[in-house]
Amino acid sequence: MRRTPYVTYALIAANVVVFLFTPGIAGSVAGQSDLAQLCHLQAFLDHYAAVPRELIHDQLPRLVPTGAVGVGPHGPGCVVATPEYQKSPPASVFTAMFLHGSWLHLLGNMLFLLIFGNNIEDRLGHVRFTLFYLVCGYAAAYGFALANSDSGDPLIGASGAIAGVLGAYLVLYPRVRVWVLVPFLIFLPLRLPAWIVLGFWFVLQAAYSSGQGVSSAGSVAYMAHVVGFLVGMVIAWPLRAGTPRPPEPQGLLFGRRARPGW
Template identity: 45%
Template sequence: MIDRRGPVLRGPVVTYGVIGACCLVFLISPVSGLNRGHGTGDALLAAQTAYFRRWGVIPAELLTGAPEALPSPLTALFVHGSWLHLLGNMLFLYVFGAMAEERLGHLGFGLFYAGCGYLALVGYAAAHAQSDQTLVGGSGAISGVLGAFLYLFPKARVTSLYPFLFFLPLRFPAWIVLIFWFVLQWLAARGAGSGPGVAYLAHLVGFALGFVYAWVRFGRGARVKARTAGPEGEGQP
């Protein structure tokens, strides 16, 4: 008998796909410093500003309902303002995304990630309706992943890298790592300056959306009381 079901996707393919797409977009952008076609000095600064305004979220424009602004909360998920912004986001997605994707399924996780990211940025825009500062990054979507992870795996321990400990891979309870994430986002928001904005409110909205979604969809019976996530995001009993 011939099996016509086709290949089965294994592993956190959506998580890795998002990480790969974000890294590729960043590398070819005028922000990475690797693409010399954007010039230097004032020309490079102008190219970066145009890049953020083209692909990022501008609250004042988004809330007008202009058709060209409506996709911006999705495109902004793949745009990052610096190497630190990119690597920090991708590290947390790498650590937490695999187990969340395993629980939600590939398609479900992809829709969940995009939905949390979109709604988190819309929520921020609604609270800052007059702002014309650009917002970029997948932090709102990743916060949603963290919220769902905390609900589904409340006793998990995860391995992550900590810059204040010389980037040593250490294992901590997931809730401690999540506190570290929010502290980093708060510090980034305070230091954003006049560049693309770091929407701390969007992180809180994304986290709440992810937690509530997991609670409503799975209920208390689906929570895993003891699970450990390794560097590859794989669960171990």
């Protein structure tokens, strides 16, 4: 790696800061969410998360949670009212890329970004990597929205953009070996070629997006992962011929070899 991955570090820092300052998230992280925190969080997500129905049909809700708690005929609940803000569905895709619902969601995404983002940023340069990340994130969100055009559930997370990074890594560095933990009675650390690790990851996402191997898609937007990954591959494809193998420094850091002193 020749360039310091400033954009990768900045993205990780921004995601962590946004997560820490997301209203209502502290209680949910500690497992002690009360109704007020949940209402506050729901209002925040309705404002800043991407919603498939809004992206495809530009249908903004007439009533949204205000963040306040009220008592209705069926007991306490979140108060809804006419929104006091103007929401831009395309802009919500950008803000949604920095929102996460749990520490596990956040740390998983940031770990993948740290492991694979540095070499892609090195290959593309800081500005082009930033644009690449955003394009993959937008493509993933709209791809998921097209497949779920009537859904009103909020879509959050950097997974789609990071899936694009993984797709580019598979194209540019397929033979680079990465450390992974393979469950076989116990978790065994194995150093495998990237094409095996990322190829297997993509196959799983594609299977899950079609409903195979899971009872339901649940809260994970597998289709966004698939679309982001494919878009990343397509963008990186023309760069294959001129891409040198990344250096192999000494030491280990997060599944790959790291420079001495890290």
